[in-house]
Amino acid sequence: MTASTLGRLFIDGALLAFLVGVAVQGARIRRNTSGSSLTIAIVGLASTFAAVVVMQVALLTHNFDLAYVAENNATFTPTIYSMTGMWSALEGSILLWALLLASLLVVVIIRYRHDVADRVVQWATLVFFAVAAFFVGLMAGPADPFVPNLIHSSQGAGPNALLQNNPLVAAHPPLLYAGFVGFTVPFVFAVAMLITGRVDERWPIRLRQWTVLAWGILSVGIVLGAWWSYQVLGWGGFWGWDPVENAALLPWLTATAYVHSIIVQDRRGLFRVWNLSLAIATFALTILGTFFTRSGVLQSVHAFSSSTLGPILIAFFAITVGGGTALIAWRGDRLRSPVGVDAALSREGLFVANNILFVGFAIVVLVGTAFPLLYEAINGGQVTVGAPYFSKVSVPVGALLLSLMALAPLAGWRKTDRHVLWSRVRTSAWFALAVVVVTWLAGIHRPALLLAYFLAAAAAGSALRTLSGSVRSARQRGDHWLRGLLGPTAGGMVVHLGVVMLSLGIISSTTLATKTEVALAEGQSTVVAGERITYLGLRDVHSELRDATELSVRVNGQSPLHPAITTFHGRDGQTVGTPAISSNF
Structure with a gap:
């Protein structure tokens, strides 16, 4: 059996399972009976996972009988980028989305297995099955990842150059998709609450953990994407x-x-x-x-x-x-x-x-x-x-x-009371003012930048004050002080501190950047923004995957940095610039 036939068989099996799930849940709601749909969901997940396995095997073995593999893989593509090729294009991305959605459906059914008689859970499960059927149905129709290749290909086109230039391709897209898929849970329960009229506080509060989890995963995915963008010359920085x-x-x-x-x-x-x-x-x-x-x-x-x-x-x-x-x-x-x-x-x-x-x-x-x-x-x-x-x-x-x-x-x-609030904010304000003074003494005098540092420091001071209060409360209860750093309030303040650090990085990198062009002969140096840069030479690097021209530069006598211009084989020789980044605290 060909990979195309096998993959389509598993996609059809997953679609059938999720449609059966919709029908079974609908019948239970109509008859006012209860029961678990876990077996149906597991069948759907197993079929989707099997389709993913077929695709991964085809990518790793360079099976160009599949059009998707021929268009997004090549014989010279490294293993990691062969694997990530599954989400390098439209159809494979939908396949990954469906896998994450099917996995989450099983987790949700297991999580609320003791509430199968609850009408909210019954309706939420039905809507979840419908969403899963929609995404799998896309692959059974216009986004089929298992279309056979009608044009013979002995080498393959390879992935887009940007998708084989940085290993973050293995983390950034899956985390984005996982975050997106995670928001399905609060959605299906919101719909279920509205259908049943159960709109009190019980279910929204129980679902907060799902939203926070999806939000956290999506946040990490976005930050990794910004980091990835920062490492690609000519893309425009982190955003x-x-x-x-x-x-x-x-x-x-x-x-x-x-x-x-x-x-x-x-x-x-x-x-x-x-x-x-x-x-x-x-x-x-x-x-x-x-x-x-x-x-x-x-x-x-x-x-x-x-x-x-x-x-x-x-x-x-x-x-x-x-x-x-x-x-x-x-x-x-x-x-x-x-x-x-x-x-x-x-x-x-x-x-x-x-x-x-x-x-x-x-x-x-x-x-x-x-x-x-x-x-x-x-x-x-x-x-x-x-x-x-x-x-x-x-x-x-x-x-x-x-x-x-x-x-x-x-x-x-x-x-x-505003006087009470000021008494609480005062310490943070003095701390922020001290940060501004230190920044001024360091030579940064732009009013807008000083204001931004003041606000960031005040936000950090507020978070630290709240965390210290949580630690004190834990000690007064006789608990270990680390207990004060647990819980939603403390967790929120830790996130606030992370946002402050991210804000400082964004503010500083966008306002304090220096751009210039200089012409240097090998061995010559120049000073840019107080940094001595020495041009050490360049070299050509050739491999089966790419041809690159690498520069070698030294900043302030430290280890050499190697920015490069790289042309990848396949796809008409796409070229990508990669900057050299030297970062520290």
């Missing part, structure tokens, strides 16, 4: 506001808003409509991001070639948004919170401001990303929206978010 970068950022922004607002629902019973809307919107934005990435409608170095997936994905997005909106409108009478925000100067009031900023910025990014597509559809012409548009908004939003990070953790619930 270029590329349409597909933005597609990953959009659900992250709404999920970040949700992670914060669900805390208020847990504590005060507020934001029921808002939180359900955010859960649905976050999942919908993962579908929209998939549309941007895999339909070919937007120009991007990340985007895959044009395909027939576009109309299908946009229809699924419309159904998700339209259906979610209709359910919220239907259950509007049950979604009213029993209380409201008592004062703007309170923790929940500041959380409202936090959510407005995140969701507002998501709208700005969405408009800027989709505008070229809308403009072309309406006027027939082409227009681009570049980094200046996004930067004009991201800078003030970042400053306001750092301000909220400095205030919100120290504010009380319901209402906070």
Whole structure:
């Protein structure tokens, strides 16, 4: 049996299993009976996993009888990039997505196996099976990864040069997909709660861990992607506001808003409509991001070639948004919170401001990303929206978010007297002022940069004060002090510290960078921004995979650095520039 036949057989088996899951769950709900669908989900997962194995074996053995392998692999492709070739193009990426989705479905069913009689769990399982069937169905139709190769190929084209130039290709895309898939859990339960009318605080609070997990995985994926971009010369640094970068950022922004607002629902019973809307919107934005990435409608170095997936994905997005909106409108009478925000100067009031900023910025990014597509559809012409548009908004939003990070953790619930809040913030403010003074003495005098450092230091001071309070409370209870660093509050403050460090890196690298061009003969030196750079020469490097020209430069007498221009064999000789990076604390 050929790899094409075997792979399609497993895809069809997975699709059949997930459709059976939808039918069985629907019958149970209709008959008001209960039971576990674990066996059906495991069959779907096993079939999907088997399809992945077939694809990986074909890639590792360079089986060019599959068109996907011939287009994204070559006899000279290293093993690691042969394996990652599965998500180097459209069809293989959908296969990886389906595997992650099937795995998560099994985990969710096992996690709530004792709640199979709960109508919320029953409906959530049905919707989850339907989502899994949709993605597997894409492979049974327009995104078939097992199409046979009708053109003989003895060598293969190889992956895109950018996808075999850095080992982060093994981590960045899978983490992004895992984060996207993780948001399916809060989505299916939000839909289930709305269908059943069970919109109290029990299920949203139980689901917070799933959202935090998906948000954390997506955050790591985005950071690794930024790190990868930083290591590719000519790409634009760690973030270029590329349409597909933005597609990953959009659900992250709404999920970040949700992670914060669900805390208020847990504590005060507020934001029921808002939180359900955010859960649905976050999942919908993962579908929209998939549309941007895999339909070919937007120009991007990340985007895959044009395909027939576009109309299908946009229809699924419309159904998700339209259906979610209709359910919220239907259950509007049950979604009213029993209380409201008592004062703007309170923790929940500041959380409202936090959510407005995140969701507002998501709208700005969405408009800027989709505008070229809308403009072309309406006027027939082409227009681009570049980094200046996004930067004009991201800078003030970042400053306001750092301000909220400095205030919100120290504010009380319901209402906070401004004098009491100042007494709590005062230490952080003095610490931030000291940081500004040290920065000034170090020779940095730009007002905007000093303000940014002040806000970042104030946010760090607030997080450290909250962590120290948690440690003190643990000691007073007789627990080990490390117990004070556990729990959602302390975890949130650790994340805040990470955001502060990331902000400082972004602020410094974008404002203190020096760019210049110099011409040096071998052995000559020059000074750039106080750094002595010596040109040591260049050499040509040839291998079966690539041809490269490497420079050798020494900075301040340290070990040589080797920036390179590399031309990869296959795909008409794509060329990639790789900078040399010297980094330390």
